[in-house]
Amino acid sequence: xxxxxxxxxxxxxxxxxERFFKExxxxxxxxxxKKKGMSKGEFNSVAQANGGLDHMINWEGxxxxxLALIKYIANEDxxxxxxxxxxxxxxxxxxxxxxxxxxxQPDVWKKWx
Numbered sequence: 001x002x003x004x005x006x007x008x009x010x011x012x013x014x015x016x017x018e019r020f021f022k023e024x025x026x027x028x029x030x031x032x033x034k035k036k037g038m039s040k041g042e043f044n045s046v047a048q049a050n051g052g053l054d055h056m057i058n059w060e061g062x063x064x065x066x067l068a069l070i071k072y073i074a075n076e077d078x079x080x081x082x083x084x085x086x087x088x089x090x091x092x093x094x095x096x097x098x099x100x101x102x103x104x105q106p107d108v109w110k111k112w113x
Contacts, residue, residue, distance in 0.1 A: 001112060003021055003027070005018060005030050005092050006031045006092060007033060008087075009034075011091045013091060017094055033086040033087070034087070038093070040079070043056070043082070043089075045098065056102065057070065057090065059071075061088055063085075063088070070085075092104070094109065
């Protein structure tokens with residue numbers, strides 16, 4: 001397995017995901033979205049596996065003004081706006097090669113091998 005966890009240090013769901021893999025002795029790479037974010041290729045790969053760009057966004061997030069802007073701007077501009085503002089992406093994003101999940105999903109991760 002080649003696990004990557006994209007999240008933030010303060011996110012409880014991200015901490016739970018890290019604990020899940022630690023407890024099972026599975027090595028993972030943590031990517032702090034506040035510092036690094038996701039590349040366009042990484043984002044597109046995860047979005048494709050999880051139902052598209054709109055499914056990647058935490059519509060319940062704090063910055064409702066930014067979320068409203070993302071919701072109503074032209075589709076071709078959405079990706080750039082989301083990549084510029086990684087705080088709107090649901091976390092954790094857990095990747096295992098081409099497979100990925102959004103949020104805390106231990107039932108799915110148990111099936112990965």
